[in-house]
Amino acid sequence: MxxxxxxxxxxxxxxxxxxxxxxxxxxxxxxxxxxxxxxxxxxxxxxxxxxxxxxxxxxxxxxxxxxxxxxxxxxxxxxxxxxxxxxxxxxxxxxxxxxxxxxxxxxxxxxxxxxxxxxxxxxxxxxxxxxxxxxxxxxxxxxxxxxxxxxxxxxGRRQQIQPNKRKSYIPCSGVTRAGNNCKNNASEGGRCWQHRFKTTS
Missing domain, CATH: 2.40.50.90 (OB fold (Dihydrolipoamide Acetyltransferase, E2P))
Incomplete structure (x- = not known):
C-alpha cells in the first residue's frame, strides 16, 4: 500500500x-x-x-x-x-x-x-x-x-529619482518696498515672478 x-x-x-x-x-x-x-x-x-x-x-x-x-x-x-x-x-x-x-x-x-x-x-x-x-x-x-x-x-534608480524631488534655489535679485532683499526663488532673469513684471521695486 x-x-x-x-x-x-x-x-x-x-x-x-x-x-x-x-x-x-x-x-x-x-x-x-x-x-x-x-x-x-x-x-x-x-x-x-x-x-x-x-x-x-x-x-x-x-x-x-x-x-x-x-x-x-x-x-x-x-x-x-x-x-x-x-x-x-x-x-x-x-x-x-x-x-x-x-x-x-x-x-x-x-x-x-x-x-x-x-x-x-x-x-x-x-x-x-x-x-x-x-x-x-x-x-x-x-x-x-x-x-x-x-x-x-x-x-542608480535612487539617483534618477532624487533630482526630481528637489529644485535648486536661486535667490531673487529684486528688492522689497521696505528696501530688503527679496527671499523668493528666482525663475528667469535672476528675479522671481513678482519682480519680473515690475520695472521698479
Whole structure:
C-alpha cells in the first residue's frame, strides 16, 4: 500500500513539473557578462540571461572585462542552453554549456567575473566557487570594496529619482518696498515672478 502511495505521489509531481528545455544555438551578440543572444537552427534569435550569477554592470569596475571574458568563451560558438525559466523581460534564464564541456556560469565565478546571485539560487557549489575566487582575490575581488551589481542598480534608480524631488534655489535679485532683499526663488532673469513684471521695486 505504501509503495503504491509513493508511486502515485511521484506520478503527480511528474505531471505538474515542466520538463527541462534545452536550446542549441550560435552566440551572435554579447550584451554584458551575463546576457547574450543566440541564433537557433531555426534562425530565431533568443536572449539568454545566465542563471545563478550576476556580473558587474557596464559602468562598474570589471563590467567591460566581464563582457570581454564571456565574449572570449562563447562569441561565435555553438552552445547548449539549459533553460530554467523566463524572466519578466522575456529572457531565458539558463545554464550554458560551452563547446569544451565547461559551464559558462561556473567559469565566470571561478574567474571572479561574477557574484553568486543568492537571491535566486541557493546552490552550494556556486557559493563555494565565489568563496574560492574571493580567497584568491581574482577579478572583482581584487578591488578594495567591490559593489554588488544589484546594489549598483538600486543606487542608480535612487539617483534618477532624487533630482526630481528637489529644485535648486536661486535667490531673487529684486528688492522689497521696505528696501530688503527679496527671499523668493528666482525663475528667469535672476528675479522671481513678482519682480519680473515690475520695472521698479
Amino acid at each position: 505504501m509503495k503504491f502511495l509513493i508511486a502515485f505521489i511521484f506520478s503527480l509531481i511528474s505531471l505538474t513539473v515542466d520538463p527541462p528545455v534545452s536550446i542549441t544555438g550560435r552566440v551572435v551578440s554579447i550584451a554584458d557578462g551575463d546576457t547574450f543572444t543566440i541564433l537557433t537552427n531555426n534562425k530565431k534569435q533568443v536572449k539568454i540571461r545566465l542563471y545563478g550569477v550576476d556580473c558587474p554592470e557596464k559602468k562598474q569596475d570589471f563590467g567591460t572585462k566581464a563582457q570581454q571574458f564571456t565574449s572570449k568563451l562563447c562569441f561565435g560558438k555553438t552552445v547548449i542552453v539549459q533553460v530554467k525559466n523566463n524572466d519578466r523581460y522575456g529572457r531565458k534564464i539558463a545554464i550554458v554549456n560551452l563547446p569544451d564541456g565547461k559551464i559558462l556560469n561556473k567559469e565566470l565565478l571561478i574567474a571572479g567575473m561574477a557574484w553568486h546571485y543568492k537571491q535566486y539560487d541557493k546552490s552550494r557549489e556556486y557559493a563555494e566557487l565565489e568563496l574560492k575566487a574571493r580567497g584568491k582575490r581574482v577579478g572583482i575581488w581584487s578591488s578594495t570594496k567591490p559593489v554588488a551589481p544589484w546594489e549598483f542598480r538600486k543606487n
